[in-house]
Amino acid sequence: xxxxxxxxxxxxxxxxxxxxxxxxxxxxxxxxxxxxxxxxxxxxxxxxxxxxxxxxxxxxxxxxxxxxxxxxxxxxxxxxxxxxxxxxxxxxxxxxxxxxxxxxxxxxxxxxxxxxxxxxxxxxxxxxxxxxxxxxxxxxxxxxxxxxxxxxxxxxxxxxxxxxxxxxxxxxxxxxxxxxxxxxxxxxxxxxxxxxxxxxxxxxxxxxxxxxxxxxxxxxxxxxxxxxxxxxxxxxxxxxxxxxxxxxxxxxxxxxxxxxxxxxxxxxxxxxxxxxxxxxxxxxxxxxxxxxxxxxxxxxxxxxxxxxxxxxxxxxxxxxxxxxxxxxxxxxxxxxxxxxxxxxxxxxxxxxxxxxxxxxxxxxxxxxxxxxxxxxxxxx
Amino acid sequence: xxxxxxxxxxxxxxxxxxxxxxxxxxxxxxxxxxxxxxxxxxxxxxxxxxxxxxxxxxxxxxxxxxxxxxxxxxxxxxxxxxxxxxxxxxxxxxxxxxxxxxxxxxxxxxxxxxxxxxxxxxxxxxxxxxxxxxxxxxxxxxxxxxxxxxxxxxxxxxxxxxxxxxxxxxxxxxxxxxxxxxxxxxxxxxxxxxxxxxxxxxxxxxxxxxxxxxxxxxxxxxxxxxxxxxxxxxxxxxxxxxxxxxxxxxxxxxxxxxxxxxxxxxxxxxxxxxxxxxxxxxxxxxxxxxxxxxxxxxxxxxxxxxxxxxxxxxxxxxxxxxxxxxxxxxxxxxxxxxxxxxxxxxxxxxxxxxxxxxxxxxxxxxxxxxxxxxxxxxxx
Numbered sequence: 071x072x073x074x075x076x077x078x079x080x081x082x083x084x085x086x087x088x089x090x091x092x093x094x095x096x097x098x099x100x101x102x103x104x105x106x107x108x109x110x111x112x113x114x115x116x117x118x119x120x121x122x123x124x125x126x127x128x129x130x131x132x133x134x135x136x137x138x139x140x141x142x143x144x145x146x147x148x149x150x151x152x153x154x155x156x157x158x159x160x161x162x163x164x165x166x167x168x169x170x171x172x173x174x175x176x177x178x179x180x181x182x183x184x185x186x187x188x189x190x191x192x193x194x195x196x197x198x199x200x201x202x203x204x205x206x207x208x209x210x211x212x213x214x215x216x217x218x219x220x221x222x223x224x225x226x227x228x229x230x231x232x233x234x235x236x237x238x239x240x241x242x243x244x245x246x247x248x249x250x251x252x253x254x255x256x257x258x259x260x261x262x263x264x265x266x267x268x269x270x271x272x273x274x275x276x277x278x279x280x281x282x283x284x285x286x287x288x289x290x291x292x293x294x295x296x297x298x299x300x301x302x303x304x305x306x307x308x309x310x311x312x313x314x315x316x317x318x319x320x321x322x323x324x325x326x327x328x329x330x331x332x333x334x335x336x337x338x339x340x341x342x343x344x345x346x347x348x349x350x351x352x353x354x355x356x357x358x359x360x361x362x363x364x365x366x367x368x369x370x371x372x373x374x375x376x377x378x379x380x381x382x383x384x385x386x387x388x389x390x391x392x393x394x395x396x397x398x399x400x401x402x403x404x405x406x407x408x409x410x411x412x413x414x415x416x417x418x419x420x421x422x423x424x425x426x427x428x429x430x431x432x433x434x435x436x437x438x439x440x441x442x443x444x445x446x447x448x449x450x
Numbered sequence: 451x452x453x454x455x456x457x458x459x460x461x462x463x464x465x466x467x468x469x470x471x472x473x474x475x476x477x478x479x480x481x482x483x484x485x486x487x488x489x490x491x492x493x494x495x496x497x498x499x500x501x502x503x504x505x506x507x508x509x510x511x512x513x514x515x516x517x518x519x520x521x522x523x524x525x526x527x528x529x530x531x532x533x534x535x536x537x538x539x540x541x542x543x544x545x546x547x548x549x550x551x552x553x554x555x556x557x558x559x560x561x562x563x564x565x566x567x568x569x570x571x572x573x574x575x576x577x578x579x580x581x582x583x584x585x586x587x588x589x590x591x592x593x594x595x596x597x598x599x600x601x602x603x604x605x606x607x608x609x610x611x612x613x614x615x616x617x618x619x620x621x622x623x624x625x626x627x628x629x630x631x632x633x634x635x636x637x638x639x640x641x642x643x644x645x646x647x648x649x650x651x652x653x654x655x656x657x658x659x660x661x662x663x664x665x666x667x668x669x670x671x672x673x674x675x676x677x678x679x680x681x682x683x684x685x686x687x688x689x690x691x692x693x694x695x696x697x698x699x700x701x702x703x704x705x706x707x708x709x710x711x712x713x714x715x716x717x718x719x720x721x722x723x724x725x726x727x728x729x730x731x732x733x734x735x736x737x738x739x740x741x742x743x744x745x746x747x748x749x750x751x752x753x754x755x756x757x758x759x760x761x762x763x764x765x766x767x768x769x770x771x772x773x774x775x776x777x778x779x780x781x782x783x784x785x786x787x788x789x790x791x792x793x794x795x796x797x798x799x800x801x802x803x804x805x806x807x808x809x810x811x812x813x814x815x816x817x818x819x820x821x822x823x824x825x826x827x828x829x830x
Contacts, residue, residue: 322806394698415701
């Protein structure tokens, strides 16, 4: 942990041992209470869609942590969750049912309620002049919709910023893509990446709060010698791992893997970059890890790579070979920064044309909520 | 599990939910009781070195399962474990302390007691005419010592078989290498592999029975909100993962990774094959998984690859895209066969020059004890 402290990792939450949501499911969690309030009369009006979900709750937490200014905030969710109460920054809010009228007077809406909700309500919100930052995959590959990691391709927001005041869609990339590109892009800018082989170690949180609860429940059951409850994944997750649960496409890749392939091309605006990926769920709560092999157009030596990564925004380098201290998912859980380590010259490629690196990032935070709020900050 | 049944996966043990040793640590486990005994007068005399360890216990289990013939068997361990009793195939054995005299009259010795024990006692045993099958890394890269996976390079045993009756050293490859090459070699024989990028998902068992117990203990502790006991790995393993615990070498690779690089070259007798690897420990008990990206000299399409793998010995193909059913570590735990799936054409390489595959194999069994006993069977 010393490495983190030295490198000013952004500690917004105390990491618990488990990486779980503090009150999984039962009670809604409010963001940390801050002395300074972000409620300001001339600030934008906000809406959070899917506010009762894992990412929805994290939206609130991040908004509070970053003192995001707002004149009002609507808490929106499905009919099932409507009527619940949420305490946020010393105020009490009623969770309202998402309807076609929800976006009247809303400047910025943060969506994380699944692709079908986004497809139905995203365009309706835009028609009412709302800027939608959408965490689903619904619009990511759509022409004209910016797909943005603020540290990576802020220029993709130029069109939206120019049309200030008009409704628009902005897509938040998939968690695996965000975490990968946070570390790979600074290297790519120095020495173009021509091919990337990614293997992921993905946490339960990517499948939502219910998946995290199932992993916890199953672990209890297996330790007690009981048959595990398998509702979310239809298989044992505790003390096991499995190929990512998204649908497998005709080319044999699952959807999660093809997101890495396609989103990388769009974010880098480079249709030639070659990417292959294998996505795997591991029994970890809320942070993803990725083993990434990189091939470059020009040589890039590991010392230069390490120097580049050390100064990259939102990134922390943990690369201590002597004490075998490298990034772990638990260390980055509930943290803003993505961690990178195991930076080494690929022995399978001559002439410094390759590097292997290992990346960890909080799936709910930088992989989803934080990135979306950072996008929203670019609109202020 | 149906896929396994259909494909005649070798079920020697019922898999428990946890994949743990049945009696971790406390009581020694004997192999399953069989009606047919392998005790035969004209059969070789055996010794098991490190018999009280995780792999040592599995040696006994595999010998019994395979009706390995023997005229006598010595149970050898450190002074600390000497005096314990082991029941094996209806006979009671005293665990003896390993000494320089232990190998008098022993034809075949199976070693799994760590590299320093192998270095000290392996050559002494050879001097007494014993053939040593060594599971440590002590002699693997030594010239003249065959490094053998029986399904992969049986020809490496020719010299030893020709010198029948004389003492010799034979090395069992590292678990990750065995499991990887079981699936990759049949493809390599059809279409030469020129480069391989491996990312591993390694179980606790590779660090021994104490590591398995620590993972179990830590998981209990973390679920109860307690600080986890960190003796083996000096960090939290439960609900976490970390870069492999072996030493990191000056080139930035850890020893486990370089074993994959170097052992592959020796086993394939191909000093040109390019391998890079990232080795990671995941909170799984006793089976490893590996995500492997392959580049071939000549095109190899995925259908041909699948057909090749389906008929390869010791391998089972689990590759059901429709129901998202692919190999998992839990399914292969305590099983002999290595499982392979996610067989797909690499979208990052044109012209069918690449494949991605996902492999799982029991680390203690095919990754160690079974492979060693199979080597010993070649001597009969």
